[in-house]
Amino acid sequence: MNRIIIVGGGIAGLSAAYYASITNYYSQITLLESDSRWGGKIATERIPFDGGDLIIEGGPDTFLATKPWGVALCKELGLGERLHGTNPHKKNTYVLNKGRLLPLPDGLAMMIPSDVPSILRSRLLSWAGKARMGLDFLLPAKHVNGDESLGSFISRRLGREAYENLIEPLMSGIYAGDGDQLSLASTFPYLRDLELRHGSLARGALKMRQQSNGKAVQGSRSAFLTPTTGLAEIVEALVAHLQSHQVDLRLNTRAVKITNYQSPITNYQVDLDTGETLTADALILATPAFISAQLLASFDPELASALRSIPYASTATVSLAYRLSDLPRDLDGYGYVIPRREGRKALACTWTSTKFPHRAPEGYALIRVFVGRAGQTLTPTPLPQGEGRGVREKRGEGELLAIAQEELRLTLGITAEPLLSRVFMWENAMPQYNLGHPDILKRIDAALEKYPTLALAGNGYRGIGIPDCIRSGEEAVKRVCELRSLNV
Numbered sequence: 001m002n003r004i005i006i007v008g009g010g011i012a013g014l015s016a017a018y019y020a021s022i023t024n025y026y027s028q029i030t031l032l033e034s035d036s037r038w039g040g041k042i043a044t045e046r047i048p049f050d051g052g053d054l055i056i057e058g059g060p061d062t063f064l065a066t067k068p069w070g071v072a073l074c075k076e077l078g079l080g081e082r083l084h085g086t087n088p089h090k091k092n093t094y095v096l097n098k099g100r101l102l103p104l105p106d107g108l109a110m111m112i113p114s115d116v117p118s119i120l121r122s123r124l125l126s127w128a129g130k131a132r133m134g135l136d137f138l139l140p141a142k143h144v145n146g147d148e149s150l151g152s153f154i155s156r157r158l159g160r161e162a163y164e165n166l167i168e169p170l171m172s173g174i175y176a177g178d179g180d181q182l183s184l185a186s187t188f189p190y191l192r193d194l195e196l197r198h199g200s201l202a203r204g205a206l207k208m209r210q211q212s213n214g215k216a217v218q219g220s221r222s223a224f225l226t227p228t229t230g231l232a233e234i235v236e237a238l239v240a241h242l243q244s245h246q247v248d249l250r251l252n253t254r255a256v257k258i259t260n261y262q263s264p265i266t267n268y269q270v271d272l273d274t275g276e277t278l279t280a281d282a283l284i285l286a287t288p289a290f291i292s293a294q295l296l297a298s299f300d301p302e303l304a305s306a307l308r309s310i311p312y313a314s315t316a317t318v319s320l321a322y323r324l325s326d327l328p329r330d331l332d333g334y335g336y337v338i339p340r341r342e343g344r345k346a347l348a349c350t351w352t353s354t355k356f357p358h359r360a361p362e363g364y365a366l367i368r369v370f371v372g373r374a375g376q377t378l379t380p381t382p383l384p385q386g387e388g389r390g391v392r393e394k395r396g397e398g399e400l401l402a403i404a405q406e407e408l409r410l411t412l413g414i415t416a417e418p419l420l421s422r423v424f425m426w427e428n429a430m431p432q433y434n435l436g437h438p439d440i441l442k443r444i445d446a447a448l449e450k451y452p453t454l455a456l457a458g459n460g461y462r463g464i465g466i467p468d469c470i471r472s473g474e475e476a477v478k479r480v481c482e483l484r485s486l487n488v
Contacts, residue, residue: 002027004480005270005280007255007295009033010040011466012457013286014238015073015473021245025481029247030278032270034254038239041429042466044230045422049321052361055230056319058424060466061350061368062086062224063231067467069474071225077237085222090354092333095169096342096411097124104166110190111170112205113162124165132159136202141195147435150187151179157201169337173348175464176313176430178340178374186433186441186462226356231466258283258295260451268454282453282480286473288312289431289460303447309440310460312428315372318404319352319422322365326416331365336411340373346407347373364419369404374432397423431460455479 004026006016017031037043043058063070065085074080094101105122107115119130136157150171154163168179175182184192194204227233242249254273261267268283285292293307331351338344347370353360360366400423408414441461448454455476459469 003280004282005030006284007032008286009038011042012469012473015470016284016286016457016476017242017247018238019474019477023481031249032253032255033251036252039235042231042235044232050361054321055359056422058317062226063466065223065225069471070467073470079227082227083225086224086355090332094336095124096336096338101336109205109208112201114202114206129161133162137200141199147183147185149180149435150182150184153184164341169339172373173337176315176373177432181434183433183435183437186437258299284455284457284476286457306440306443311432313374313430313432314427315430316400316425318369318400320367320418321420322418324363324365328413345403346371369407371400371403453480
């Protein structure tokens, strides 16, 4: 029997199982997930509310349309017509600056300002900061040996003020990381290419903007997309496809150890927490890098060590519903981001019901607060002796809800109690592509060369977004199919 086992039922593992099912290469496909549900960090709640529905996303709420793998998979699953872009009529985005919400300048192309008049009008930067940004047109490209941190690179090209007030909060909204630690080569390598090819980030960003204009999904000019009733539609469609293709789907099933046997073709033995042992001809680990390290600790200590060296940060989202009449200001855009220098516990705030008007019934507002970034601890306060895990989880939710409400009070003046709230805590969920990450990937790739039918997938390696995870699942299947064929 030609069997493949995929460990991890998030979007990467589900995608890997999907692509394995359409290759017709493996006669048996088993997908293991330790949780009680599929989807990993994609967690959509649809709550009947006053004649309509509140659609609450616990993890990501959209995916980037310009990365083709997400759109392609949705179309294959029959979801193409259900994809919606963000609200084109109220698309303001703000940055918290000294306690005030100031508009993000127009003309940002891949985070880099390309509209000079808009920058000159912006109150996010002093005139000295704007003048320093202008030097980007004059400074020659610098040839740097090795990698460089994102913070160092942006500060070198545009100045520290532009980095701290403008770029850092946008970057943090993506990676929840510390820009002075994040690897430029692993996060935004195209920025270095812009510097080398155009001699200026602004000139390069303007060209990129011109080339990509209108190249989002046909019929939509939005850079971000989501299905009508939430990202869970993708998970549900994948599970339905896998069920129809007789994939062996196992929830509440944890892999605890992996060993290998037989040479020259490596086969795998997967021990489960149920006491059962499965064998496979090919194996894909679509789990966080530190979980994959635990599974492979006795299998290949060198590979496990490389995986273990990828750090992770914990994050949380808190969604709150209000009557529009209880809000002291109009939610006239997508929300705001919060620079690290502001010292707030929150990272960003999305005005969900404005960004996607169908996510809340008329007359109500749905707001989502993001908490957690690199260097910030989200662990709940210690419990008195004798109190158990369930109490800890409830206390943690209470603390996060209090942080969110305090943020909304300070910035938006909201003092009313929410009509409904949902808290999602994601412990060690965001991989940090820090300096040295490219070298870690080289170590991982070198170790994997010994195992042609073992592959890794997920957000820990070459991209954290949904399209990146989908691609990683597809590439993992290609690897174990093609390389196995070469070794048969």
